[in-house]
Amino acid sequence: MRIGVLTGGGDCPGLNAVIRAVAKSLIHHGHCEVVGILDGFEGLMGDAPRTRPLGWGDVSGILHIGGTILGTSNSANPLKDDATLAQVGRNVRALGLDGVVAIGGDGTMSIAHGLRAVGLNAVGVPKTIDNDIAHCERSFGFDTAVATATDALRRIESTAYSHHRVMIVETMGRHAGWLALESGIASAADVILLPEIDYGLEAVIARCRAREQRQRYTIVCIGEGAKERGGSLTVRERVEYSPDPVRLGGVGHVLRERLQPHLKSEVRATVLGHVQRGGDPTPFDRVLATRFGHHAARLVIEGRFGRMVTLQGGRIGSVAIADVANTQRTVPPDHELLAMARDIGVCLGE
Structure with a gap:
């Protein structure tokens, strides 16, 4: 053959x-x-x-x-x-x-x-x-991307606690939250926001304010397909004729703009982007x-x-x-990792 x-x-x-x-x-x-x-x-x-x-x-x-x-x-x-x-x-x-x-x-x-x-x-x-x-x-490829994102989150944490900031890290994943969920858990993120769970801004603000009083910094891991309750997806660009014409990206910066007026801490956002695809x-x-x-x-x-x-x-x-063909596997609402995250005090924006 x-x-x-x-x-x-x-x-x-x-x-x-x-x-x-x-x-x-x-x-x-x-x-x-x-x-x-x-x-x-x-x-x-x-x-x-x-x-x-x-x-x-x-x-x-x-x-x-x-x-x-x-x-x-x-x-x-x-x-x-x-x-x-x-x-x-x-x-x-x-x-x-x-x-x-x-x-x-x-x-x-x-x-x-x-x-x-x-x-x-x-x-x-x-x-x-x-x-x-x-x-x-x-x-x-997923295991490597989780390792890369986790390493980035841990490195950003050192800046967060040094400057007492809220640091938002945006991962890839499109409409599925697996990458944000696993890298967020692996890096001990305080807030993990997924495409499968529309987040409430007030819940995120409350968690950040509580940490301002204690640890004085907060790590937020957000998947690129996440959106605020009642809001819409953050679209970076549209590509004609592509099998995936809608390219997401920039939701971390959107969240930063929404959070900053409500917090004393400075809020910064980092989009990891294609570094998650690269490397051995x-x-x-x-x-x-x-x-x-x-x-x-x-x-x-x-x-x-x-x-x-x-x-x-x-x-x-x-x-x-x-x-x-034409299907996707997203994080189910009853997945054990979601239950575990809630039980150990991670804010999922609910």
Whole structure:
């Protein structure tokens, strides 16, 4: 078989570990030829496909390296019109692909599902620092992002207590609060605000005022998709034709402006941004990404296309890509981490 591999959506620690595991498993166990598709689905959308070979030596020594050797795009959408879709079909046939391993988030899975229309068989590998892919309890890249955000929060705390400030730290995560929740708990944040729970400004003010009287500083961790009760999302920009056209960001600065008139302490906001996507993956993510890549290769070899690799109950398995497309996994209201946070005195803005 001749199998393509691509990485779609935002970059993420662990992508190269997946590419390595997929290619080596397909070459060694499946006796396949492996082709890397450059810059995600964008590599299939032009007048001619853009690819590179993925032989054994091409994927050696990349396990620990962040980013993706194939490049990626979070704005390429081959489903945007019939002409583009038809061109993708021609490129797939020109490459002689028997299938493709698509590594990405819910947007990538939605596109992979839609490309069945031009005969592209796909196996999906879930990738996101947001940890928001349906039917998958832990995606690679998330552990690294939590570690990065936690380190940033701890460093900001030293400034907070030195200057007696309220320090707001905004994490990524889009409409899911997993990253803010876990990094907030890991860094002992005093206030954690999530997209799943609209916060009351008065509750946040009350917590900050109480800490002004005691510790004299407050750490607030807020997910980019959080919003005040009765308010709206903070949109940074809109990108035409992107599978995810609405880009969030800046809610930390909005909260700072709302809080400052009510507090004696100076309020500062820091948006962590893309630093959360970068850097080498943690050992946990390297192992998880390798497990995902290996299982994806096994699905290809067995001819089980239309499936996405998952982790459920600590075990690697798979689900239909159709069940993942256009869905998200958010923090449920009865999740144990929320109950624990409340019990140890963390303010969730309620």
